[in-house]
Amino acid sequence: MSTLFNNYARRPLHIVKGAGTVVEDANGKQYLDFTSGIAVVSLGHAHPAIVNAIQIQSEKLWHISNLFESPEQEMLAASLIKNTHYSHGFFCNSGAEANEAAIKLARKHTGKSTIITFDQSFHGRTFGAMAATGQEKIKQGFGPMLETFKIVPFNDPAKLEAAIDDDVAAIMLEVIQGEGGIHAVNPEFATVISKICASKGILCIVDEVQTGIGRTGTRYAYEQTELKPDILTLAKGLGGGFPIGAMLGTADLFDSFGPGTHGTTFGGNPLAVAVAQEVVNHVFEEGFLEEVRAKSDALIGKLRGILPDHFDIRGQGLLIGIDCKEDVAPFIRQAEEAGLLVVQAGSNVIRLLPPLTVTEQEIDQAVEILTSILLVQTTT
Template structure:
């Protein structure tokens, strides 16, 4: 009997230890991990410099509350804001909390409540996060949602132009819909959103929780498209596995988040802040990012070469080291077969295999992963 609520569909692998791109199971097997803890361990498991920073902070203190100034928070906030080209940071514990902060800030700063988001989006499992999410399955059984969210078709420019207006507080969008199937926003669509937000006094919120911290080969995915958000939200890859999230905004929003307006007991925890600072020190380096981008190009080149011609593969899409392989059938049986062959991958919806390897994955590990995927799909589709 388990004393845990059965909220997760657990896999058959129980980790004993993990290092780099590898998980070593209690079953005695080793697994190439192309999930990175669902886009969290962007430097792989237990990166040495992050581990060192965490141990150093643990030897000083690991909680005092946000009533105290903490230089470790300031260091992390400066690195995050400068990489994003923004000015102010609110630290939370997770991506959902970061999105909650962004939604509250947008409503307070504009005096409006209507927020536009998109079908197949995912913004978290709190009530505001669920309300912003464009997937009905996330909301089933929980009753009425927070009002005044409007969900539009992703990349549908006409529908967006017909909806945005002077009553809009914000537009909330993922550059790449992660949970929704690895769909990439079109450049023209993003440019029009930015323009329309400026014309209507609405804020542009970009959810970078899965795409941020180097995942696409730049610090943040929006930087591929020449746009400037008012707020971004980050989490997953920020702390290399320690719980931390953040809403990052423009300087003019600072007045709306004064004392008492928002808060978090554990937000910006000093140990998590130390991990975040050490993580960003490595990832927000031009040479490192160029290497991650090159590995992303290699991954897509090999996927196209080895899988693109298969009848069971409908499309391969994504950016950087965030890839989706859309299949003609449900992928859960394929994912189970991949695990038996030593590769761990994720679903993104019912028919998409999602790959999120560490940003410092090796060429050999990429080649091995693609080989396992090719073999598994061929065997599964022949015998299915």
């Protein structure tokens, strides 16, 4: 009997080490990791620069708490807000924590309570983030949710406009719904959100826990839309595998998060900040982002060139979904047996999340494995 709670449907696979895109299990079998720890290992496993950053920082200081000044946090925040409309950052430990901070800041700043989110969204599993999430399966069994969240259909301007009233503090969305099936905000809907927020004094919160830090081919996915969010949340790829979350905000929000309004014991600790700074230094280089976009074009192009139209291939950067129009769990098991690790996005979508450092050869290998499995499905 396991000594762990059974809240994860774990695969019977024990990964013991990795390098780049390749991981190895306890039996010595190797796999291409197109999960990246669910969009976390942005520079691949055991990237030398990250290993070096951890080694250097671990010999200096691990933890001191947020009672003291942190020039390292200041530098990381400056890197994240550079050439954006943001002016300040807050560091925590995870995406759910970043979203909780965003929810609190929006309500504190506006003095209003209602936050509008969308069907099939995913914002985390803490009580505030869970209440914001537009998936009922996440909420089952936990009793009444926190109040004043309105969940409306995604990409439906009329339903959004009908939900607006004088108590709305913010509209909160993912520009690409990762857990919800790889659905992107369409340009018309982004325009409607922008106009509503500007005309009604409503804040726009964009959850980029999964899409941020180069995952979609730009620093932040919102940069590929008309949206100009007041609050941005980050995690996953920011730490390259080390736990860290962040919330960025505009200058006019600064006074609403004064001493005592919010906090975290471990958030922005020296080890996490050192690693995140190394990740950002690599990923935010324009040449690196250009490579991500080129790899995305290659991966999507190869899949569309081989798979029939029955399969809807969508996404941006290296966040790609293959909608198979049926349960994909058997395909994921077959891919694992063939040496490729992938993850679902909803029941019918295979989600591809390789490290941003994935090679062209590794893309070709993954495409060959996936298409051989899916093409058999279309002939049976």
